[in-house]
Amino acid sequence: MSLEWLARTGVPWSAAPDVVAARRLDRSGWEPDGAPAAVVFPRDVEDVQAVLTGAFLTRTPIVPRGAGTALTGATTAGAGEVVLDLAGMNRILDIRPADGVAVVEPGVITADLDRAAAEHGLRYAPDPASLEISTIGGNIATNAGGLRCAKYGVTRDAVLGLDVVLAGGERLSTGRATLKGVAGYDLTGLFVGSEGTLGVIVSATLRLRPLPAATSTIAAYYPDIEAAAEASVALAEARIQPVLAELLDQATLDAIDPALRSSGSALLIVQLDGGPAEAADAASVLGKGAVSVQVSQDPEHLLYARRQALPSIERLGRPLIEDIAVPRSKLALAVREIGAIAARHDVPICTLAHAGDGNLHPIIVAGSYGSPIPEAASRAADEIFELALTLGGTVTGEHGVGVLKRQWLAREAGPFSLGLQQQIKAVFDPHGILNPGKAL
Template structure:
C-alpha cells in the first residue's frame, strides 16, 4: 500500500498480491513482458475508472486496460511499473431495445452472453470471435475483433454505434449515437474501436443488433489439398453467394482436430453456412463448392460442426507453443497465400496449421514453435516474418482482426508508410500526451 497510496485512497478494489499480479501480467499471446505490474484494480463503475485514471495521471503510472486476457498479440500483457485496469467486473447488459435493434453493455460483458440475451428477442449480436465464450465486449472493441460471421456481417466496428470512454486524464466522453445512422462530426467511435486501449478506456458501448435469421444451409466440402479449397471459396463469390461464414481448415489442422467429428475425406475442409437466403442460393453454393471436391454434404448437426471448428486453436495448442498469426489478403489471392505458407513451413522445417475465414481472405497460419516453456526457435520467428511479408506483397495486411499489440509493431511502419505512421503517433500523443495508456502497444 505504501507504493500506491493513491490507489489505497481511491475506494476501488485492488490487489498487489504476487500471485494475482503473476496471473494478470500475461495474455493468451504467450508474450512475456519484463517485470511485474505493481497492482491490479477492479472497478465496478465509471466513476471508479475515472478515479483510477486521475491518480495514474497525477503519478505518471502506466495503465494497461484488460478484459478476459484473450489477446493474441500481447496487447493486454502488463510489465514493470504498470497498473492493470481489469474491467471484467463491469459486466452488465444495461438494456436491449429490441424495437431499435440496439443493446447497451458494459465492457466486461462476455460476447456470447450478449448474443444469447439478444437471441431472446429474436436478434443477434453478429461479431463472434473464436473466443466468444471467454472474450469481453470491451476487449473485442479494443482489437476490433472479427470472427466466423465476418464474411457477411463484418467486424466489431460494423456493430458499434457509440461508446462511453474515459480519457487519460479521467474525462468521460460519449461518442457516436444510439441510432442506426448518423454522420455528425468526426468518427471518434471508429477511431477508438481497434485502438487497443491506447487512446482511452471503453466503459460502455451502444451496439447494433440484427435480426436472427434461420440458417438455410451448412455445407461441409472436402478437397484433396488446401489450394483447391481456397479456389472453391473464391468460386462462391463468382457464383454470387454471400455466405455468413466460410471456414477453411488445412490438413495439419484437421489432424489436430481428429476425433472432433469433422469430415476427413481429403487434405482440406471448407465449412460454409448461408442464412436468410433462398433455395436457389443454396444450389449455387453447392455447385460452386463441388468443383474439385472429394465430398460435399449438408451437415445434419451444424452446431456440432461449428463447435468443432471453434476448437481449432485449443487443439493446435496441445501440439506445442503456438504463434497464432493473423493476416488478410484479397480473396482472389487466397490460394496463392495458402500455397506460399505451406512452402514457408517446408523451407523452415516448422509445423504450420492454417485456419482461414475464407469468405473475407483472413488467414490464421499457426506456427507451432516448440514446446511450452521452451525458447521459441529462430526458425519459427523467421517463418512468421516471411508470412507477414507475404501478406504485404499480396496487397494485404499484417493483421485482419487480432490487432498489433506488441508482437506486430515491427511490421506496422512498413504497412502504413512513414507519413501515415507518424500521423497515427501524433493522434496517440493528442489523446495521451504523457503516454500512460497501454504504452508500447499498437502504435
C-alpha cells in the same frame, strides 16, 4: 513504486503476487519484463475515472484488460504498470428490440450478449472464436472479427457509440444510438481497434441484427487446401454471399481429429442464411472439385471442428498465432506460399482461414511451452508477414498489433502515416500512460 494514490481512490485493488501473476500475461505467450505493481477492480464508471485521474497525476502506466484473450501481447503488463481489470463491469444495461440496439458494459462476455439478444429474436453478429470467454470491451479494443464477419462485418460494423474515459479521467461519449449518423468526425471508429491506447471503454451501444429464419451449413472436403481456397473464391465469383466460409488445412484437421481426414485433406465450412435456393446454388459451386459435400440444417453441427481448431493446435506445442489478410482473389496463392514457407524452414504450420474475406491464420507450432522460440519459427513468421504485404494485404486482419507486430505495422503504414497516428495518440494521452508500448 508508491501506490498511495491508488489507495486514496477507494477502488478495490490488490498487489498480492498471485493476483498480479494471474493478470500479467495474455493468450499470446508474450512475456513482459517484470510483474505489474497492482491490479485494480473498478465497479463502475466513477471507479474508472478515479483510477485514471490518479494515474494521470502520478504518471502511472495503466493496462486495460478484459478476459486476457489477446493474441498479440496487447494486454500483458510488466514492471511499474497497473492493470485495470474491467471483467467485473459486466452488465447488459439495455436491449431495445425495436431499435435493434444493445447497451453493455465492457466486461460482458460476447456469447452472453448474443444469447440475451436471441431472447428477442435478434443476435450480436460478431462472433470471434473466443466468444465464450472474450469480452465486448476486448473485442472493441482489437476490432475483433470472427466467423460470421464474411457477411455481417467485423466489430467496428456493430459499434454505434461508446462511452470512454480518457487518460485524465474525463468521460467522453461518441457516436449515437441510431443506425445512421454522420455528425462530426468518427471518434467511435477511432477508438475501435485502438487497443486501449486512447481511452478506456466503459460502455458500448451496439447494433443487433434479426436472427435468420433458416440457416444451412455445408462441409466440403477437397484433395488439398489450394483447391478448397479456390472453391471459396468461386463462391464470390458466383455472387453468393455466405455468412461464413471457414477453411482448415490438413495439419489442422490432424490436430483436431485425424478421422476428419477420411473425407479429404482440406475442409471448407460454409454457412448461409438466404434460404434453400441459395444453399443449393452454393452446394453446386462447392461440389466442383470436392471429394465430398455434406449439408446440414443444424448451424452448430459442422462448426464444432472449426471452434476446436486452436485448442487442438495448442496441445501440439507453443503456438505462434499469426493473422494476415490478403485480397480474396489471392487466397489460394497465399496458402500455397505458406506451405512453401513451412517446408523451407522445416516448421509445422497449421493454416485455417476466414476464407470469405481473405483472413488467414497460419499457426506456427514453435517448440514446447516455456522454451525459447526457435529461430526457424521466427524467420517463418517474418516471411508470412512479408508475403501478406507483397500480395497487397495486411499483417493483421483482426487480432491487432499489440507488442508482437509493431515493427510490421511500421512497414505496412509507412513513416508518414505512423507519425500521424502517434500525434493522435498524444492528443488523447499526452503523458503516454495508456497501454504504453502497445499498438504503435
